[in-house]
Amino acid sequence: xxxxxxxxxxxxxxxxxxxxxxxxxxxxxxxxxxxxxxxxxxxxxxxxxxxxxxxxxxxxxxxxxxxxxxxxxxxxxxxxxxxxxxxxxxxxxxxxxxxxxxxxxxxxxxxxxxxxxxxxxxxxxxxxxxxxxxxxxxxxxxxxxxxxxxxxxxxxxxxxxxxxxxxxxxxxxxxxxxxxxxxxxxxxxxxxxxxxxxxxxxxxxxxxxxxxxxxxxxxxxxxxxxxxxxxxxxxxxxxxxxxxxxxxxxxxxxxxxxxxxxxxxxxxxxxxxxxxxxxxxxxxxxxxxxxxxxxxxxxxxxxxxxxxxxxxxxxxxxxxxxxxxxxxxxxxxxxxxxxxxxxxxxxxxxxxxxxxxxxxxxxxxxxxxxxxxxxxxxxxxxxxxxxxxxxxxxxxxxxxxxxxxxxxx
Amino acid sequence: xxxxxxxxxxxxxxxxxxxxxxxxxxxxxxxxxxxxxxxxxxxxxxxxxxxxxxxxxxxxxxxxxxxxxxxxxxxxxxxxxxxxxxxxxxxxxxxxxxxxxxxxxxxxxxxxxxxxxxxxxxxxxxxxxxxxxxxxxxxxxxxxxxxxxxxxxxxxxxxxxxxxxxxxxxxxxxxxxxxxxxxxxxxxxxxxxxxxxxxxxxxxxxxxxxxxxxxxxxxxxxxxxxxxxxxxxxxxxxxxxxxxxxxx
Numbered sequence: 001x002x003x004x005x006x007x008x009x010x011x012x013x014x015x016x017x018x019x020x021x022x023x024x025x026x027x028x029x030x031x032x033x034x035x036x037x038x039x040x041x042x043x044x045x046x047x048x049x050x051x052x053x054x055x056x057x058x059x060x061x062x063x064x065x066x067x068x069x070x071x072x073x074x075x076x077x078x079x080x081x082x083x084x085x086x087x088x089x090x091x092x093x094x095x096x097x098x099x100x101x102x103x104x105x106x107x108x109x110x111x112x113x114x115x116x117x118x119x120x121x122x123x124x125x126x127x128x129x130x131x132x133x134x135x136x137x138x139x140x141x142x143x144x145x146x147x148x149x150x151x152x153x154x155x156x157x158x159x160x161x162x163x164x165x166x167x168x169x170x171x172x173x174x175x176x177x178x179x180x181x182x183x184x185x186x187x188x189x190x191x192x193x194x195x196x197x198x199x200x201x202x203x204x205x206x207x208x209x210x211x212x213x214x215x216x217x218x219x220x221x222x223x224x225x226x227x228x229x230x231x232x233x234x235x236x237x238x239x240x241x242x243x244x245x246x247x248x249x250x251x252x253x254x255x256x257x258x259x260x261x262x263x264x265x266x267x268x269x270x271x272x273x274x275x276x277x278x279x280x281x282x283x284x285x286x287x288x289x290x291x292x293x294x295x296x297x298x299x300x301x302x303x304x305x306x307x308x309x310x311x312x313x314x315x316x317x318x319x320x321x322x323x324x325x326x327x328x329x330x331x332x333x334x335x336x337x338x339x340x341x342x343x344x345x346x347x348x349x350x351x352x353x354x355x356x357x358x359x360x361x362x363x364x365x366x367x368x369x370x371x372x373x374x375x376x377x378x379x380x381x382x383x384x385x386x387x388x389x390x391x392x393x394x395x396x397x398x399x400x401x402x403x404x405x406x407x408x409x
Numbered sequence: 410x411x412x413x414x415x416x417x418x419x420x421x422x423x424x425x426x427x428x429x430x431x432x433x434x435x436x437x438x439x440x441x442x443x444x445x446x447x448x449x450x451x452x453x454x455x456x457x458x459x460x461x462x463x464x465x466x467x468x469x470x471x472x473x474x475x476x477x478x479x480x481x482x483x484x485x486x487x488x489x490x491x492x493x494x495x496x497x498x499x500x501x502x503x504x505x506x507x508x509x510x511x512x513x514x515x516x517x518x519x520x521x522x523x524x525x526x527x528x529x530x531x532x533x534x535x536x537x538x539x540x541x542x543x544x545x546x547x548x549x550x551x552x553x554x555x556x557x558x559x560x561x562x563x564x565x566x567x568x569x570x571x572x573x574x575x576x577x578x579x580x581x582x583x584x585x586x587x588x589x590x591x592x593x594x595x596x597x598x599x600x601x602x603x604x605x606x607x608x609x610x611x612x613x614x615x616x617x618x619x620x621x622x623x624x625x626x627x628x629x630x631x632x633x634x635x636x637x638x639x640x641x642x643x644x645x646x647x648x649x650x651x652x653x654x655x656x657x
Contacts, residue, residue, distance in 0.1 A: 005532060016514035314510045317463055319499020319527040319575070321492050399491075402463040402498075406510060 010332045020307075024300045024333070025340030028382055031293025032341050035286045035378050036348025036370050042282035044356070044368030046275050051193070051366055058268040059098075060133050061234065061261055063091070063222045063241060065249075069257040072250060081249050081258055083219040085210075088127075090248065091222055096237055098227040101127035102206050104220035106180070106213050112202065114166040114177045121162050122201045123179060125209030132225045134192060141173045141188030148187075148205045154212065156184040159199040163189045179204065182212055226265065234265040286378075293382050298389030301333055305393035312397050313405025322398040329394040330387055337386035341379035348375070410579065410610050411437040411460055416469035418455055429455045431633040433469070437612065439578070442605040444613045444621035447630035453614045454583055456630070460612065461502050461581045462494045474501050474578055499527050503572030503609075507584035509564040511556040517543060517567050518552040524575040542570040546600075562593035569600055573609075580604060582613045586620055598623050 014021050065081035085102070092100030106123035113119075128144045136143065139160060148155050156179060163172050176183040184204060192198040209215055224241075226234055238261050246253040305312075312325050352368045359365070397405065416433040419426045429452040437443055447453045458464035459471065462478065471478040476497070503524075504510075511520045522539040530538070543549050546566040556564055565585060572580055582601065586594035598620055605611045613624060621627045622641065629637040 005526065005529075008532060009526065012519070013514070310510075311512055314512055315523070315527075316495065317461070317498060317504050317510070318524045318571070319495050321495040321527075323492075324527070401465060403458045406463065406506070 006328065006331065009328065010335060013328075013332060014336070020300070020304060021336055024297060024304070024336050024386075025343070027293060027296035027300065028337045028340040028386065029344035029347070031289055031296070031382060032344030032375070032379050033348040033351075034289045036345065036375050037351060038282050038286050038289065039374065040348070040352040040355075040368040040370040041365075042278055043370065044365045045278060047368075048366040049271060049275070052195075053268065053271065056264060057133050057135060057225060058264050059226050059229065060264050061224045061226065061238065061241070062133075062264070063224070064220070064260045064262075066257045066260055068251045068255055070252040070255040072246075072252040072255070075250055079251070081251060083222055084217045085219060086217070087245065087248060088219050088222050090244065091224060091241060094224075094237075094240065094244070096226060096229060096233070097224045099129040099132045099225040101130040101133060101223045102219035102221070103127075103130060103133075103223060104206060104209060104215060104218065106204075106209055106215075110180065112162065112166060112177055112179055114172075114175065117166045117168065119162065119165045121159070121165075123209075124201055124203050125206045125213075125215070126203050127206050129225075130203070130223065133223045134198065137191040137193070139189045139191050140171075141186070143188055143190070144203060144205050149207050152208045152211055153205060154182065154184045154208055155187045155205065157188040157190055157203045158186060159201045160189060160191050161196065161199040162202055180213065229265065231263075231266050231269050234263055238263065290378055290381060294385040294389070297333075297337060297382065297386040301329075301386065301390035302393050304333075305329060305390065305397050309397055309400070309405050309408040312400075313402050313408065316398075316402040316405065322395075325398040326391065326394045329390050329397075333390035334383055334387050337383045338379075341382050345375055345379055410439040410441075410474060411435070411612075412470070412472040413456075413460075414470040414472075416459065416471065417467045418452070418459060418464075419467060429633050430459075430466070433634065435628065435635065437610060439610055440605070440608050442602065442611045442613075442623075442625045443628060444615055444624040444626070445628045445630060446614075446616060446621050447636070448616070451630040452633045453630050457581050457583050457612065457614045460579075461504060462498055463504075473497065495527075499524060499575060501578050503575060503577035503580045505565070505568050505572050505580065505582035505585045507587040509556065509561075509568045509588075511564060511568060511571075513556055516553050516555050517548060517559070520556065520567055521571045521574055524571060528575060538574060539570075542574050543567070546570050561589050562596065565589060565593075565597055566600065569597070569604075573604065577609065579610045579612065582611070584614055584616070586615065586617065591619070594620065 063083075065083050068075070068077050068079045068081065071077050083102070088100065088102045091097065104125045106125055110120050110123055111118055112121050126144070128146050128149055131143050141157075143157055144155065147153070156177065158166070158172060166172070166177060167175070172186040172189060175186050177186060178184070179202070206219065210217060226237060229237065241261070242253045242259055245251075245259060251258040308329070315325060349370060349372070352370060356367050356369065413433050413435040416430050417428070418430040419428040421427075433456065445453045445456060455464065459466050460473070462473075474497075478494075478497075512523070515523070518536060518539045521542055522535040525535040525538060540549060540552060543552050546569065548563060548566055548570070551559060551563060556567070559567070565588075580601070585601070586597055589597060594617070601611050601613060602623060613620065615621055625641055627637070627639045627641050628635060629639070
């Protein structure tokens with residue numbers, strides 16, 4: 001298989017049939033190149049959308065109260081429902097609820113100030129367990145804890161951008177900022193992979209906010225982490241919650257406008273389904289591309305063998321054995337497809353690298369990359385099918401009687 | 410050297426069978442210079458192709474250099490026979506064709522060296538021997554040229570060099586002068602005679618009397634059988650032969 005003479009023979013044939021070689025090589029390189037670009041962009045899409053999710057847990061329900069639209073037990077529709085600490089506690093004690101937290105946006109004058117620096121930022125009053133909903137990364141200090149909550153401490157955790165805006169590089173820990181005119185002590189700063197919107201926030205204890213900002217015992221949203229519940233379990237849980245709240249807050253459990261639930265578990269599954277559909281789509285296109293490549297290579301190999309029939313006849317009349325003819329054609333085809341496949345591989349991966357470096361990561365496209373193993377398998381598949389495509393006609397040509405092959409024009 | 414016994418060969422042409430060789434008997438001795446003549450369709454090329462193992466036969470016997478050649482296309486041992494046939498073509502037989510059959514993308518030297526490649530001779534030695542044979546043909550200047558840059562006579566001399574390089578025992582030439590003008594034809598014929606004098610059996614298929622006249626024996630075919638088998642008195646060879654026509 002590996003004698004130098006044969007390779008010299010192959011190389012001299014390749015050198016002297018440049019167009020044929022380039023055509024074969026191009027169809028292989030193009031097939032692999034397209035496959036890699038496809039797989040890579042699909043992966044980029046997936047990465048981009050997944051990034052959107054990394055900011056939040058994917059096992060929580062966010063429950064918001066609305067305005068009733070149906071009469072219930074003598075109560076007229078149009079009643080505004082509001083959660084209180086009581087509902088929060090009630091829902092938190094339900095079976096299947098892992099962690100529960102409350103969240104209220106503080107709608108007072110949202111100005112934050114530190115010395116002469118001012119800014120308008122979102123103020124969220126949350127329970128300590130809220131950290132299980134947003135995947136926060138604490139950069140400095142600490143997050144809110146139970147003692148802050150129980151003692152109504154005036155403490156605040158700053159988003160990274162808030163910290164940068166107010167403190168300009170100064171160490172914020174232990175300093176006091178004014179939140180709507182009320183001094184709060186900075187106990188920590190955080191980062192959030194979910195994006196900039198989540199970083200222009202500050203978190204204060206819910207209990208403190210209820211006192212300081214005259215929010216009574218009201219809670220804006222109730223957030224429940226459901227452990228590792230699946231979608232069906234989460235949907236059942238929502239029904240339980242609605243029943244429970246309907247009794248407590250007096251509304252029709254079938255009222256679509258009374259309670260709103262954002263189900264991150266279901267949402268996550270929707271996106272995961274979307275991904276697997278995209279992946280399936282890409283695979284179908286990718287396999288199509290590979291098949292097109294295989295057909296292209298087979299076609300060219302068939303033409304090559306046909307074109308070389310007379311040459312094969314001459315070689316046989318000079319004493320070439322059938323196997324030496326087959327292996328000559330096969331090795332040439334493997335060499336060309338393998339080399340071209342490698343070129344396509346390198347170019348595809350190169351372009352993806354370039355794209356991921358040049359293109360900024362957006363919400364729906366980030367870090368296109370390709371599973372190199374799949375790319376290599378695809379190349380091998382193309383090489384093998386090219387070889388097979390060459391083998392069948394080569395064997396046929398090699399078994400033809402020399403007199404017939406020589407007659408071929 | 411070559412013995413044919415009751416050889417049959419037919420081709421399928423559409424629905425019909427064309428019986429080309431109808432029980433052919435022939436014996437050619439070592440060192441003979443033989444021409445095979447006959448009108449087109451008389452089976453002379455078929456005969457040559459069968460002797461050269463380029464084609465198969467249906468019935469009968471072919472003994473080549475003491476080897477009984479089995480009808481390799483019908484045998485279960487086809488691959489084995491194919492290999493044996495390839496080996497015999499390489500070592501025992503040299504072919505010269507009317508249309509030269511040089512490989513178009515190989516230059517003169519590479520074409521001449523090709524049989525040696527199939528003998529497993531190393532590249533350097535191959536090229537050296539090819540140059541030697543090209544020199545013998547007076548074509549050393551053309552060694553690096555592709556066949557389409559050469560004249561018909563040059564191409565045929567390259568083809569002859571290629572046939573000779575493997576030091577065959579038999580040279581089979583199918584209308585070797587068919588594509589050449591008469592003076593070039595005569596030069597090529599002189600070459601064949603020289604080759605023959607070195608002890609190689611030469612069989613030439615031709616329809617030109619000028620060519621066959623230069624051979625020792627003329628075999629005339631008609632309808633797949635030998636019509637005449639003539640010792641040629643006009644043949645000028647070093648060994649004095651009677652200059653009268655003799656029927657063998």
